[in-house]
Amino acid sequence: MTTFEERATVHAFRDDALGEHDAVGLAAAIRSGEVGAAEVARDAAERVREVQKRLHAVQVHIDAPAPAAGSGGGAFAGVPTFLKDNTDYLGLPTGHGSAAFTPRTARRHAPFARQLLSSGVTVLGKTRLPEFGFSPTTEYETAEPVRNPWNTGYSAGGSSGGSAALVAAGAVPIAHANDGGGSIRIPAACCGLVGLKPTRGRVVTNAQSRQLPLDIVSDGIVSRSVRDTAAFLAAAETHWRNPKLPPLGLVEGPSDRRLRIGFLLDSPNGVPADAATRAAVTETVATLERLGHTVEPVELALDPRFTEDFLTYWGLLSFLIGVTGRSFGADFDRRRMDGLSRGLREEYLKSWRRTPGVLRRLKRTKEAYAAAFRGLDLVLTPVLAHTTPEIGHLGPTVPYTTLIERILAYVAFTPVNNVVGTPSISVPAASATEDGLPIGVMFSGRPGSERTLLDVAFALEADRPFRRIQDV
Template identity: 85%
Template sequence: MTTFDARTRVHAFRDDTLGEHDAVGLAEAIRRGEVGAAEAARDAAERVRAVEERLHAVQVHADAPAHGTGTTGGAFAGVPTFVKDNTDYRGLPTGHGSAAFTPGPARRHAPFARQFLSSGVTVLGKTRLPEFGFSPSTEYEAAEPVRNPWNTGHSAGGSSGGSAALVAAGAVPIAHANDGGGSIRIPAACCGLVGLKPTRGRVVPNDQSRRLPLDLVVDGVVSRSVRDTAAFLAAAETHWRNPKLPPVGLVEGPSGRRLRIGLLLDSPNGVASDPATREAVTETATRLERLGHTVEPVEVAIDPRFTEDFLTYWGMLSFLLGATGRTLGPEFDRHRMDGLSRGLRATYLENWRRTPGVLRRLKQTKVAYAAAFRGLDLLLSPVLAHPAPPIGRLAPTVPYATLVERILAYVTFTPVDNVVGTPSISLPSTRATDDGLPIGVMFSGRPGSERTLLDVAFTLEADRPFRRIQDDA
């Protein structure tokens, strides 16, 4: 039996207006007049203060929390939340997790911030991320790391680590996240949350990434319930919908449809998952079969150079940020970027001549990935090769060669969906490590298949509710 040490676990659940509501439940209470939006914002701010000294998840607090777009409507009207600090929010600085510059207040909301606000949320501030979102752990060279509320000795994941820590701890029910290589799904897996990376183009395009030769980044949320993530997608569509994709609409529960699901236990690049992770994924497959779905082993035959190519592209992003950083702040100094960013940049400078081939091969990944889905509705795999690592193991102070080796042995499943543009969701499994850490499982689908992903997520949540941090003792 798993045992928990209260000294390493922290949550903010208490008897206040937020109670144990998810975002949908809190919005319903506000609409019924049982809770006031101002009270919910006040109590959420109190919860944040109660856990922040141990989690270090917040980058900046809003002086005057903004409620939606000035309307009382929206699926999440009055629900307190945070925006990740790589997305402009008018009046607040956008620091991108970097010490290489001092940001000034943003003059306007980013397009996604406007889309998120259209749901009626109350923004309390911005959450921390590792420098430019490059790391799967929200850690720094000269600042406190974001800690996992289930076990504060471990990482909350990255790059949306601050958002995930606050939601998992119960400080807010839902928060903004985005994903360029796993940055929604990784912290969701580390913190026991639901984290859906939508199809490329499902929400309004990210300003920066859409100008790149390969757009990896898509915005979304992390939440504690499937219905919150489903309600977010439906609300986002009421603000803007991509006519090139099938609509999602509001998915409200399992459909009962029988699915054919491919099972992938080890990464396509050959990295094996650890025993606890394999057990969590295998147990999920067994549950699905008991519920009437068909699960069968599958192989994903992507180019063996995929990992090296993705790392080269990641290095190109660091190089471009170093070259154009003055657009972020006039005193930007690339020499003050952290060890991971500097190492990625240096690696790219050694290999920049490979760029055309790298881009060509990455774009061709969609062919092999589509082949893996023949006859299948979804793929089931781990999110990560092992559970959340201890604080320090993936810190940017680790020598670059060692750090990259550790990252590539950890983040082995998520990047393919970013390259191909397919949707993918991280869900909490029923398993936990001996020291209380959640273990996530991942479902990936064809482009535009968010309804199917939400369907299987609702099915598993209904079969066995997700573990709650406030229940473990």
């Protein structure tokens, strides 16, 4: 791996067809004829090439991207974007961030890819992720890591780190992300973005998620503005809507509704948040109260075995990949999986007999979650227990025992939403770290409550616009 000691801020904002537009603004400029879709795609490709040299966020770049067929009227018609490289896109290989096999070219679009394309976006390629999305940082054993555009010495988060790095750097306004334990919200927090994990079933479910004994994965996007995330969800709903969930529609700004919001500073599994993270949450509490909301402490009484159970389930997923790996590529060799994947699998094999009890307890987590929400509309927490780590702190070359301790001390808040299937959104806090890195705060809701999450996110953004990397 190339040594990279320089710490720098990297962005591609300039006076071109993309300007400083978010996706909603860029789509409006294309519709009005102010700029052309081909011009936008060309300038976005140039931005991507520029930041790729420093951030290493792209896995596959399409040389001649084509607008989505028949989607000229879509909400994001002509807006350039990227898919995460764990989702099939016709004609492109899907590598899942792994060196354990040679990726095969996809023969069709994945269901979520079709849903995203229905909004009219122009896909420029695919973004990098850590192996099979297991890690909260996008790093590798023998390849360059994805770097944080706010400070290239730090992680961009994971597993949607490549997508977050491109969006934060201004290469594209939105990008695909998915979340099986925090993988939308973690990189959003690290890179100063909005990242909403939808309710289980809010968007179409990919085939691999349907095969899981407990479906913990949701697809979505990362964005620089709340309205982009709201517009994505509204556009996705016009393609397919789950009749079991309340319709969402287009949320266009904060409502006048005053909410009862609970908050907690330390994670339910006993991991304390660091000082900067606690300060970000308490500052957000003060802002919410000033805006007229009622905010009070809350407890989330999870089963004491929750962390151990989630780790066992995580190991089960790595084990299943090792067993079924030839479905990814004929040359799949589980011995070439990285240190985190191997460690998860090996630890699972020591305790696999616990699996039925683990699944029963995880499925019962919804009871504790519902109890915490009695009388409340939302719950505010940190996204992560401590601020964004430097490159290498969570890398897969760290010995497994040390690495998993570090991960559990970092990813202490997000997994509960994946287990219960509830929506959760990360938004940038007002404060930053001493090094100028963003800090995220997280709001979680009941199933189907995306509108309420967007309401409060819009209110915070309107009260205090999110920091912009181009102003640093």
